[in-house]
Amino acid sequence: MARRTRHKLLAVVPAVALATLSAACGQVNDTNPSGNGGATSQAASAVPTVTKDDKLAAMVPDDVKKDGKILIGQDQSYPPSEFVENGQVVGMDVDLGKAIGQKLGLEVTFENSAFDGIIPGLQSGRYEAGMSSFTINAERLQVVDMISYFSAGTSGAVLKGNPDKLTLDTLCGKNVAVQKGTVQVDDLEKRNEKCKSGGQPEINVQQFQAQTDANLAINSKRVQAMLADSPVIDYAIKVTNGQLEQVGQVYDTAPYGLALPKGKGDYAKAVQGALQALIDDGTYKKILEKWGVQQGGVTKAEVNPAPAG
Numbered sequence: 001m002a003r004r005t006r007h008k009l010l011a012v013v014p015a016v017a018l019a020t021l022s023a024a025c026g027q028v029n030d031t032n033p034s035g036n037g038g039a040t041s042q043a044a045s046a047v048p049t050v051t052k053d054d055k056l057a058a059m060v061p062d063d064v065k066k067d068g069k070i071l072i073g074q075d076q077s078y079p080p081s082e083f084v085e086n087g088q089v090v091g092m093d094v095d096l097g098k099a100i101g102q103k104l105g106l107e108v109t110f111e112n113s114a115f116d117g118i119i120p121g122l123q124s125g126r127y128e129a130g131m132s133s134f135t136i137n138a139e140r141l142q143v144v145d146m147i148s149y150f151s152a153g154t155s156g157a158v159l160k161g162n163p164d165k166l167t168l169d170t171l172c173g174k175n176v177a178v179q180k181g182t183v184q185v186d187d188l189e190k191r192n193e194k195c196k197s198g199g200q201p202e203i204n205v206q207q208f209q210a211q212t213d214a215n216l217a218i219n220s221k222r223v224q225a226m227l228a229d230s231p232v233i234d235y236a237i238k239v240t241n242g243q244l245e246q247v248g249q250v251y252d253t254a255p256y257g258l259a260l261p262k263g264k265g266d267y268a269k270a271v272q273g274a275l276q277a278l279i280d281d282g283t284y285k286k287i288l289e290k291w292g293v294q295q296g297g298v299t300k301a302e303v304n305p306a307p308a309g
Helices: 054-058 091-105 115-124 183-197 213-219 230-239 267-283 283-290
Strands: 068-076 082-083 086-092 108-114 129-135 142-160 174-177 204-208 223-227 242-263
Touching: 054 242, 054 267, 068 091, 068 115, 082 091, 082 108, 082 115, 082 129, 086 091, 086 129, 091 108, 091 129, 091 267, 091 283, 115 129, 115 142, 115 242, 129 142, 142 183, 142 213, 142 267, 174 183, 174 213, 183 223, 213 223, 223 230, 230 242, 267 283
Parallel strands: 068 108, 068 129, 174 204, 174 223
Antiparallel strands: 082 086, 129 242, 142 223, 142 242
């Protein structure tokens, strides 16, 4: 992935969630046996009702709208984008997905999946959309259409007070948590090359299937740092009530994209139009503010934008 966070590669697995927040792969479940780990309950915050746009709704392919629903695949372990809280799937992507559906006159439902199963699910026809903090990159654009809707980068977190006095450039020999298949894994591999060339011990990269587990690792002091997408780090810091802090600055910023089956008529244009309408009428901004991620907001939704270098 060019440089984006939850930059997961094409074949990847679940994302980063909060300390004890974990979601199982499979059917979109409205239960979470692990609880919310003290996450602040923002799910109840109201999002404005969206009015259907008949012109955009008419652009949706018949085979998508025939049942009145859009089924979206997600890895629901990635707060604040998508996660399970109090038995309900919530998050920025969930609110945006529902609002897009309302604009198109369709109900939106979500199914939980391993991250690396979502794009194959789109290709096989299992899902009608994928909205799970996908970074837009050239590899993905070869197999799905993508509509940009957010901007994020990589960020780091350490325990409050940074007891090991770490920076992003002094991770050699340290234990660092990351979610499998993310761009952050690639980032740490490159950092390890620098460690080796400088005669220093390699970073002990601890990869977790779910971001929740990575969060738990740092909160339980099993690792000294964690890398993840910037909104994930921001949210983890917020909900752990000061147990964590950001280290360094956000870098490698790139857009998230809502994924759709490749070349499906005007479907991508319809979704892009719905998202742009939400940006223009302020609904989009209210959703981002609800989840505290307005710093990643965009002013233009694009179909298959050129990925960052």
